[in-house]
Amino acid sequence: MNENIFGQLRGMWEHVDPMPEGLENQMIAVLAAEDLDMEYELLALVERDTTMAGARSTTHEAPAQVRTSKLEFSNGTVTVLLRIAAQAAGECRIDAWVTSDIPFNLRLSVRTWVGDQSEIETTTTGGRASFQDVPHGLARLWLTADHGTGAKPFATPLFEI
């Protein structure tokens, strides 16, 4: 009986005073930065640029506006340039250019707005990599060098796709 009334009270309070939307993602971002600990060096956001560009529409109507974002992260030695372009079906393509003396393996982790976690891994060839069909969400790029190079791994701050 009491458990039943407490269940109803939980439902009622969640209804009349729900948590602000996105608060869990905000907390995840805070902890992710904390959790990077000493293992990864965090690159700083140097520049962000968002532009709208015309694109051919598949429905033969007026060209759709496609949003392209450019993000640049750096620590002075390693620089990562990301170009995020919308794809069909609500996904994105991300092109990455890494400026560094050594090749890095790149891993993109994305936590989508519905809470799924997806990870895409690739290796740079000549400092360039591409991620296709990336879902929208909060993302982070991880850069790790092969064992033996002794290079420190890096990570970008969380960024929104």
Added chain:
Amino acid sequence: MITMSQLRGDLDGSPWELASTAFKAWRAGERSALDDLVSVMTPVLWQVVRSYRLDEAEAVDTIQNTWLAFMRSHESINDPQAVAKWLTTSARRAAAKAAAPHRSTPVEDEVLARKLPSQRSTESVVIEDDQTMRLWNAVRTLSERCQRLLRVIAFEQRPDYEHLAADLGMPVGSVGPTRGRCLSKLRSALEGALG
């Protein structure tokens, strides 16, 4: 990976169990399990913290500080089953401390105003969700102390009455009887509304 349907499922399905599972996985090295733990417990912490009538910014700060404290002290949590309890207790204490300077600030109107979409009238919400409104109206007739006690008990995992008494400013041993009286008043208010 815990699915969102599990997270969003009935709270009676125990977020505390999901929290323990995520915490164990995170300790075992699964990095994304921390996100699951945060997703499961942040809505619970919100409810616990708001029972102290903190405004939104204070509540968010308190929850964030609770998570940061957790990151610094999680190694002291010996029993993974107790992670939810550790989090809710820490959040409750921080909220009690933050609420101390302004215990009398009313929050109900703000809560309700924030909840009700601006384009709808109160009547339409009443009609849509009559049962919730009836319960909410009954809860609002209770004292602040009763409201807080019932809300904290509803969202905490097996609350420790001794510590709860201290945090709620009650004599030790009075939590059980007070809880009984608050529930009884709530039932009377609900019956009165129906009668």
